[in-house]
Amino acid sequence: MLELIQDDGGVTVSSEQLARRGHTTAAQVRKDLSHFGSFGKRGLGYSVDELRDRLRIILGLDRVWRVILVGAGRIGSALFEYPDFKKRGYDCVAVVDSDPAKIGEKWGERVIRPAEELESLIKELHAALVILAVPASAAQLVAERSVNAGVRGILNFAPVQIQVPEDIPVENVNLVMELEALSFQITRALTP
Amino acid sequence: MLELIQDDGGVTVSSEQLARRGHTTAAQVRKDLSHFGSFGKRGLGYSVDELRDRLRIILGLDRVWRVILVGAGRIGSALFEYPDFKKRGYDCVAVVDSDPAKIGEKWGERVIRPAEELESLIKELHAALVILAVPASAAQLVAERSVNAGVRGILNFAPVQIQVPEDIPVENVNLVMELEALSFQITRALTP
DNA sequence: TTGTGTGAATCCCTTCACAGCG
DNA sequence: CGCTGTGAAGGGATTCACACAA
Structure with a gap:
C-alpha cells in the first residue's frame, strides 16, 4: 500500500x-x-x-518491530541481506540456527545463536515477530516455542500450515503455492 | 491446497x-x-x-512447467535450491543474470546465462513462467521483455508493482509487505 | 469545477439447511 | 445412517451516484 x-x-x-x-x-x-x-x-x-x-x-509502522530470524540457510540469508529490511522499520535482533556448524558464524554484526536459546532471546530482546526460515519438519515446533515465549506474529516460509492460537497472526510465503496459483490461472484461461 | x-x-x-x-x-x-x-x-x-x-x-499440475529464473543473487539461489521445486512439476530450464562476474558460473547442471539472452532462451526452451529475482529497478523492464518473448505468467519477488497485459497473471511475493500485514494485524488488535 | 465522502443498490462469497444418494 | 451437493438466506465488500466542500 x-x-x-x-x-x-x-x-x-x-x-x-x-x-x-x-x-x-x-x-x-x-x-x-x-x-x-x-x-x-x-x-x-x-x-x-x-x-x-x-x-x-x-x-503500525510508526515503531520499530524487533524480529528474530530462525534458520540461517539460504532463505534466511536472502532475507537477512534484504536491503529495505531495516529502512522499513524492522530490526533483526537475532539469528538462530540448529546446525552446530553455523553457530558462531558472523552475519554482519550478528552472531548466529543456537536454536535452544530461542525462548530466552525472544524474552530478553523483546522480539515481537519471528521469521521461520526452517525446514517444514521443524516449523510447527519452532512456532509453538516462539508463541509460548511471547512472540506476537509469525512470518512463515516453511511449506506447511502451522497451527497457532488464533490471536497470533501468521503470514505464509510458499514458493510452490505461488507457482501453483500461476499454473491455475493460466490453465483456467485455456479451458473455460 | x-x-x-x-x-x-x-x-x-x-x-x-x-x-x-x-x-x-x-x-x-x-x-x-x-x-x-x-x-x-x-x-x-x-x-x-x-x-x-x-x-x-x-x-494444471498434470504437466511440467518450464521456468526461467532471472537473477542469480541470494533470493535466486534460495529458490534454485528449493527442494520441492522439481518434485512439484517445475523445471528450471535456465538461469540468467546481468552481472558479468556471475555469468558462466555453474549452478547444479545449469550455467548462468547473460541477461541479454532472456528472450531467445524463453523462445528456444519454451519457458512458460519467469521468476523475477532482480532488484526493483530492473523488474519492470525484465517483465516486459519476458511477456514480449511469450511468457505466460510471472512470479515477482521484486518489491514493485509491475505492469503487464491483464491476461498475464502475476504473483507477487514481497517480504516487507508480508511484515506490514503482520504489523497491521497486531496493531489493529491493540487499538479497536 | 473538481474530487471527496457516503448512503443505496448490487454483486459475490460464505453459511445454513436439507433433500437425496450410497 | 453419514455426508455430499445445492438452493436459499445472509453478510460483507464493491460499485454507483450524488450532495457538498474547497
Missing part, C-alpha cells in the same frame, strides 16, 4: 491516480481510506505527506 | 476433515469442490486418490 505513494514534491494525489497504480478503482480507494477517517480535500485529493503519515500509524 | 491431502492409505476423507486442516468450514470445502464437478460419495466423503488426481488437473 505504502508503495503507491512514495511520491513526493507533488503535493496532492487523487483517488483516481492511486487506483490506477494499485490495480483498483477510485471508489474502492475512497471507501478504504474513509474507513480510517476522512483526510482528503474535496476538489483536490489527498495530501501525499498527510496520507503517508496517517497510513504509517494505521499500519 | 494439495498439501491437505498428501494422505494415503486412508481411502476417503470428509469435507469436515479437510476443513479442519485448511482453516475453513466444511460447507466451504464442498462448495469449492462442487464448482469443478461432483466427485464425492455421499455418506462417505471424497476418495483421496481421486481428489488428488482431479485437483492436479484442475490446477
